[in-house]
Amino acid sequence: MSSEPLLASLLPDTARVLEDDTLIGGVSLAHLARTYGTPLFVYDEATLRERCAQAAAAFDHGVAFASKSFLCGAMARLAVEEGLCIDVATGGELDLVRRSGVDPSRIIVHGNNKLPDELERALDLGVHRIVVDNFDEIERLRSLVSAQRPLHCLVRVTPGVEAHTHEFIRTGQEDSKFGFSVSAGDARRAIDTLRAIDHVTVHGVHAHIGSQIFDVAGFDETIKILVDFTAADDFDELCVGGGLGVAYVAGESTLSLTEWGAAVRAAATSAGLSPEVRITAEPGRALVAQAGVTLYTVGAVKPLRQRTYMAVDGGMSDNPRPVLYGSGYEAFDVTQPLADRPQNVRLVGRHCESGDVLIDEAWLPASTGVDSVIATPVTGAYGYSMASNYNRVARPAVVFVRDGEARVVLRRETFDDLARLEA
Numbered sequence: 001m002s003s004e005p006l007l008a009s010l011l012p013d014t015a016r017v018l019e020d021d022t023l024i025g026g027v028s029l030a031h032l033a034r035t036y037g038t039p040l041f042v043y044d045e046a047t048l049r050e051r052c053a054q055a056a057a058a059f060d061h062g063v064a065f066a067s068k069s070f071l072c073g074a075m076a077r078l079a080v081e082e083g084l085c086i087d088v089a090t091g092g093e094l095d096l097v098r099r100s101g102v103d104p105s106r107i108i109v110h111g112n113n114k115l116p117d118e119l120e121r122a123l124d125l126g127v128h129r130i131v132v133d134n135f136d137e138i139e140r141l142r143s144l145v146s147a148q149r150p151l152h153c154l155v156r157v158t159p160g161v162e163a164h165t166h167e168f169i170r171t172g173q174e175d176s177k178f179g180f181s182v183s184a185g186d187a188r189r190a191i192d193t194l195r196a197i198d199h200v201t202v203h204g205v206h207a208h209i210g211s212q213i214f215d216v217a218g219f220d221e222t223i224k225i226l227v228d229f230t231a232a233d234d235f236d237e238l239c240v241g242g243g244l245g246v247a248y249v250a251g252e253s254t255l256s257l258t259e260w261g262a263a264v265r266a267a268a269t270s271a272g273l274s275p276e277v278r279i280t281a282e283p284g285r286a287l288v289a290q291a292g293v294t295l296y297t298v299g300a301v302k303p304l305r306q307r308t309y310m311a312v313d314g315g316m317s318d319n320p321r322p323v324l325y326g327s328g329y330e331a332f333d334v335t336q337p338l339a340d341r342p343q344n345v346r347l348v349g350r351h352c353e354s355g356d357v358l359i360d361e362a363w364l365p366a367s368t369g370v371d372s373v374i375a376t377p378v379t380g381a382y383g384y385s386m387a388s389n390y391n392r393v394a395r396p397a398v399v400f401v402r403d404g405e406a407r408v409v410l411r412r413e414t415f416d417d418l419a420r421l422e423a
Contacts, residue, residue: 006250024293038312038396041294043400044401048078064085065085068284069287076100138193152201156207158207203237216255298372308345310346315348316355317351319383332375345362
């Protein structure tokens with residue numbers, strides 16, 4: 001963290017920082033807070049579209065937006081408009097994407113425990129790909145596949161690569177709930193079993209080694225393993241998954257989507273992958289994280305001998321990542337974005353948990369206090385999508401901003417919404 005003014009590189013592409021206001025998409029953050037209330041998720045549509053377009057250009061047809069990072073109808077339509085498929089992992093995500101008007105031919109279905117009705121629904125729709133994860137799933141598919149509903153699939157494999165990231169978001173190591181082990185022979189057996197089933201086409205393999213990865217070493221190693229493993233299979237697709245990291249705080253840096261795609265292609269060429277094989281990927285965080293900021297209103301400031309606590313009107317219900325992964329964030333006062341930030345506070349939420357900490361050491365202007373509107377940048381990924389109603393707190397609204405206009409794409413929940421399932 002830094003006591004100097006916030007780095008503009010952490011803000012969405014269209015951000016303009018003034019002496020007394022911060023604009024995103026040509027819209028004042030202070031105005032958005034007054035108009036729509038806080039907490040509030042604000043997404044810059046131009047940044048979303050630019051990142052999606054970069055991903056589409058960096059990889060081949062079949063590159064998909066990992067919708068678990070942030071899914072709503074507006075986001076699904078935007079990603080498809082910019083040339084991407086949509087990756088879903090549950091029946092609920094599949095349902096929302098279909099309700100949004102996304103054609104089944106642009107949908108890829110994931111999941112380590114796909115329910116029978118989810119598999120049946122995906123086959124009935126004729127989705128682009130089902131990524132097969134385990135032998136029990138293969139047996140379920142055997143009973144569902146037919147000439148009327150053929151299966152086009154990838155086989156998810158674990159290459160034995162341990163990405164340098166938090167243990168909860170590593171997925172490529174042998175000890176994982178995802179996929180078939182290459183080294184143990186399960187991946188080869190899964191491919192052979194699927195190929196023996198009528199009306200099944202195995203297009204290739206898929207691997208995802210983890211999330212919030214900042215270098216290409218893990219991808220290089222994974223690609224070499226996968227190319228060697230599939231050398232005799234005559235597949236037409238290789239999916240490297242997602243996981244590209246983003247910078248959340250000052251001092252962090254990462255690859256762009258364009259650089260990542262170029263590095264993956266170079267590794268594939270070096271490993272001897274045929275140029276006829278399509279290289280696909282599934283970025284999520286890298287598309288949406290920097291596009292979003294979350295606005296909060298300060299409700300209480302409590303100076304103690306050990307530190308000062310500053311409490312806002314959101315917390316772990318709209319951003320659980322700090323509690324789950326120890327994730328770091330920055331904060332700034334939206335009406336003083338250029339001011340020095342000498343005030344060091346522990347930024348906490350309003351939930352009945354001591355662990356409800358958004359930023360352990362947040363630096364803010366000296367005059368920031370009760371009723372100030374502050375923002376945490378780079379909150380476009382895994383904020384709303386992992387949001388909860390803990391303590392019966394309603395989920396925030398989500399607005400998209402573009403060319404000086406704001407539109408609500410997800411309205412704020414009400415207490416009536418929270419009570420609608422009561423029997």
